[in-house]
Amino acid sequence: xxxxxxxxxxxxxxxxxxxxxxxxxxxxxxxxxxxxxxxxxxxxxxxxxxxxxxxxxxxxxxxxxxxxxxxxxxxxxxxxxxxxxxxxxxxxxxxxxxxxxxxxxxxxxxxxxxxxxxxxxxxxxxxxxxxxxxxxxxxxxxxxxxxxxxxxxxxxxxxxxxxxxxxxxxxxxxxxxxxxxxxxxxxxxxxxxxxxxxxxxx
Ligand SMILES: [Zn+2]
Numbered sequence: 001x002x003x004x005x006x007x008x009x010x011x012x013x014x015x016x017x018x019x020x021x022x023x024x025x026x027x028x029x030x031x032x033x034x035x036x037x038x039x040x041x042x043x044x045x046x047x048x049x050x051x052x053x054x055x056x057x058x059x060x061x062x063x064x065x066x067x068x069x070x071x072x073x074x075x076x077x078x079x080x081x082x083x084x085x086x087x088x089x090x091x092x093x094x095x096x097x098x099x100x101x102x103x104x105x106x107x108x109x110x111x112x113x114x115x116x117x118x119x120x121x122x123x124x125x126x127x128x129x130x131x132x133x134x135x136x137x138x139x140x141x142x143x144x145x146x147x148x149x150x151x152x153x154x155x156x157x158x159x160x161x162x163x164x165x166x167x168x169x170x171x172x173x174x175x176x177x178x179x180x181x182x183x184x185x186x187x188x189x190x191x192x193x194x195x196x197x198x199x200x201x202x
Contacts, residue, residue, distance in 0.1 A: 052076070052087065059090035064125035064201060067174045070157055071128050074172065077151050078130075083144050088170070089129035092122045114166070121184065124191045124201055127173035145169035176202055 004020040094117030104111030121127035149161040160171030179187040
C-alpha cells in the first residue's frame with residue numbers, strides 16, 4: 001500500500017478529515033488513539049522504592065500528575081543502571097521564569113535561558129531537568145547525560161539532547177497528546193492559551 005492510501009485508511013478509521021496527508025490533526029489523533037493509552041511509563045518500579053529521594057520528589061510534585069511517574073521511572077531506571085541522578089528542576093511559574101530570564105541580562109549571573117515567562121516547557125508541568133551525581137557531587141558535565149537520555153527515550157520521554165537549536169542534555173519532557181507533531185513553539189503558544197483560559201493541561 002502506498003503511504004498516502006495508508007494514511008487515508010488511518011484517517012477514515014480515526015474518523016478525521018480524509019485527505020491522505022498526515023498533518024497535526026492526523027498525528028494528534030494517532031497519538032491520542034494508539035500511543036496515549038499507554039499512559040504509564042514502559043518500565044514498572046521495582047521493589048519498595050516507590051518514591052524518589054526527598055528533594056527530587058518535591059520537584060516531581062510540581063509536575064502534572066501523569067508526568068510524575070515518568071520522572072520517577074527515569075530516576076530509578078538510571079540508578080538501576082548504576083547512574084545516580086536527581087531531579088534538579090521541575091515546574092516554574094511565569095514569574096520565576098521571568099526572574100531566570102533576567103539573570104545575566106538585567107541581574108547578576110550568567111545567562112541561563114532564552115525563554116521568558118510562558119515561553120518555557122518548564123512553565124506547564126510537562127518538563128523536568130536531571131543532574132548526574134557522583135555520590136553527593138553534582139556533575140554539570142558528564143558523558144552519562146547521554147546514557148540517561150537514552151534511558152529517558154526508552155520510557156517514551158522527549159530528550160533535550162536531541163534538540164538541534166539548543167542542545168539541552170539534562171532536559172526531559174512529556175509532550176501533551178494533542179500536540180502531535182507540532183513544533184515546540186506552536187505547542188507553547190497553545191499551552192499559554194489554555195493556561196490563560198484557566199483550562200487544565202492534559
Ligand atoms: Zn529543562
